[in-house]
Amino acid sequence: MANIGRGPPQPLDAAAKTVKVKVTFVGAELTENNHVGNEWWYEGYVNGKAIEEGSSRTLSLKTTDKITLKGEAQEQDKIPEDGEGSVSVKASAVTKTITKSVQVAVTENRGRYSGDTATWTFTFKIEKAK
Template sequence: MQRRSFVQIAFNFLLLFVLMTQPLDAAAKTVKVKVTFVSAELSENNHVGNEWRYEGYVNGKAIGEGSSRTLTLKTTDTITLKGEAQEQDKIPEDGSGSVSVKASALTKTITKTVDVAVTENRGRYSGNTATWTFTFKIEKVK
């Protein structure tokens, strides 16, 4: 059996004391963020269709156009913005896109866009695309 010196034992006790008295998640500050789904715009339509359904999402939850959602996040969290568009006919075409923003990167109000492409799947215009642009505004809340 190995003998430890008094200094080694004292150091280990001091280290254990310091570790036990520190908060477990000292680096996890929180930040309040307001995310607004500003708009969804059909920016290009090359014979894909005329009847559409679209939806915006913030961290997996649906949000209506013009609506906002306030989130309380850790600075280590990520905000995921997503847009989905569907052309409504007998055989619907779908498209989606997403973008992520780190909460720690939010130093000022920012606008993020998500581009969504929907491709016609049948008929003489098969392969043509329509492009949607979803716009989100993200701002810190005090």
């Protein structure tokens, strides 16, 4: 059967536009500590990859893709407690500079302060890359 007059077959989905987005891990702050501990490790992540505090990463994404920001904190003792949190932003939503915060709660797991929590706030800046 000939395909006369209809042109080449077209894909069902239109190709998504590509955008460049710059994500900066501004920093992490221990905003509340109710007897959880004093020695901490923490890390920020952009789309599953660790990023240094104060550093930026430029991503080439489809407008339909999501940017996942994650924070992880761990109180360092014999039996460490840890917590993590994340938030996602659609790449198409980055029309201006956006600041996103990720809240991370760490709960003490032993001793007389068992059940008490510490809260970390991880701050990320997302903007269109130039």
